[in-house]
Amino acid sequence: MEIFLDTGIVDEVREASMMGVIDGVTTNPSLIAKSGRGQDEVIKEIASIVDGPISAEVIATDWEGMIKEGKELAKIHDNVVIKVPMTEDGIKACKWFSDNNIKTNVTLVFSPNQAFLAAKNGATYVSPFVGRLDDVGHDGMAIIDEIRTVFDNYGYTTKILAASIRHSTHVRDSLMVGADVATIPFKVLKSLFKHPLTDVGLANFIADYNKANKKA
Numbered sequence: 001m002e003i004f005l006d007t008g009i010v011d012e013v014r015e016a017s018m019m020g021v022i023d024g025v026t027t028n029p030s031l032i033a034k035s036g037r038g039q040d041e042v043i044k045e046i047a048s049i050v051d052g053p054i055s056a057e058v059i060a061t062d063w064e065g066m067i068k069e070g071k072e073l074a075k076i077h078d079n080v081v082i083k084v085p086m087t088e089d090g091i092k093a094c095k096w097f098s099d100n101n102i103k104t105n106v107t108l109v110f111s112p113n114q115a116f117l118a119a120k121n122g123a124t125y126v127s128p129f130v131g132r133l134d135d136v137g138h139d140g141m142a143i144i145d146e147i148r149t150v151f152d153n154y155g156y157t158t159k160i161l162a163a164s165i166r167h168s169t170h171v172r173d174s175l176m177v178g179a180d181v182a183t184i185p186f187k188v189l190k191s192l193f194k195h196p197l198t199d200v201g202l203a204n205f206i207a208d209y210n211k212a213n214k215k216a
Contacts, residue, residue: 004183008032012186024052026183047077055105057083066093098122112146119156131164145177
């Protein structure tokens with residue numbers, strides 16, 4: 001499973017890239033707004049750090065506007081993937097981008113039916129929002145499992161990108177059910193390194209070394 005960093009903060013991308021574990025980055029208007037910078041500027045800088053897919057989202061809600069914005073975003077860098085919403089106009093725009101060899105990420109997906117429509121129109125990625133489904137009493141991870149079955153049944157090559165990841169358990173479950181990608185916040189990425197037994201074991205090793213090498 002690939003790991004994408006879900007952020008608009010370039011410093012987070014830089015630190016995560018140094019860890020050597022991220023394969024791409026996803027952004028959205030809210031994440032970009034937190035950076036206090038313009039979208040184009042942020043995307044360009046991320047592209048200089050990470051050699052992988054970088055999702056940039058359109059703001060328009062009509063398909064003509066999505067295409068116009070998407071074409072401009074695609075000019076920023078060859079690795080840019082255009083994020084479009086799971087709406088009728090978004091799916092129309094997805095088809096246009098796919099037909100014109102521009103990669104797409106269909107976002108705000110909450111059902112296998114929506115993912116199926118995106119895959120039919122050639123989406124590169126489909127982003128089910130696991131955490132938001134959990135928030136309203138649904139089993140968010142179950143949708144990943146269901147979409148995996150649909151795509152495998154019919155041979156769709158669209159990648160399942162688990163989004164709205166809230167904690168390390170979501171990452172583990174994404175691995176178990178066969179998500180192609182998980183896009184995760186920086187704090188969740190950092191949590192993947194942690195386990196209390198690792199900390200205890202390391203402390204014991206250091207204590208034993210110091211004890212064995214203590215000068216008389």
